[in-house]
Amino acid sequence: MGRALAGAVVAAAVAVATLTGCSLRIEEASCGGGEYPVLAVNSGGGDCVPDGEEPAQGWARYPEGKVPEKVGDEWDIYWSTHTLDENGEIIELPEGG
Template sequence: MGRALAGAAVAAAVAVTTLTGCSFGIEEAVCGDGEYPVLAVDSGGSDCVPDGEEPARGWARYPEGKVPEKIGDKWDTYWSTRTLDEKGEIIELPEGG
């Protein structure tokens, strides 16, 4: 009887998580498998590029050691107010980026 009750509790928790979108701390990756993140040059914005491909014109790789991996991580937050200029220098985004 105890196992059935425990199983029902787990099933209920899974149902609540599914219906409410609660993630219990699961972090979402910035890009999917086989991709890497890039940022817009002189503008706000980011995208993902397939591994082995270079970013399109107007996009750049993040500087080494400053690449966001998870949404909301240290570097994702950092780049929300900054970008790179055409020379590869880090610049602040204008208000409203």
């Protein structure tokens, strides 16, 4: 009987979300626990580096306050069209970057 009730609760939640226009959204972290995100210098792309380690050559930390935390957040979208140059200046990626 407990499973039937749990199933009914889930079905009701999905129905309410559908009828009210709400979506059930799962946010994915940019990096796993114990890691921080880095971006490719003069190129598009990103990676994760273990906490306590410096990024490899050709990679850089995001500027303070401009670090993506979740896939699809404001900074994740911004950095899909921007990167850092070898001097640490923010530059726009060329089309198709």
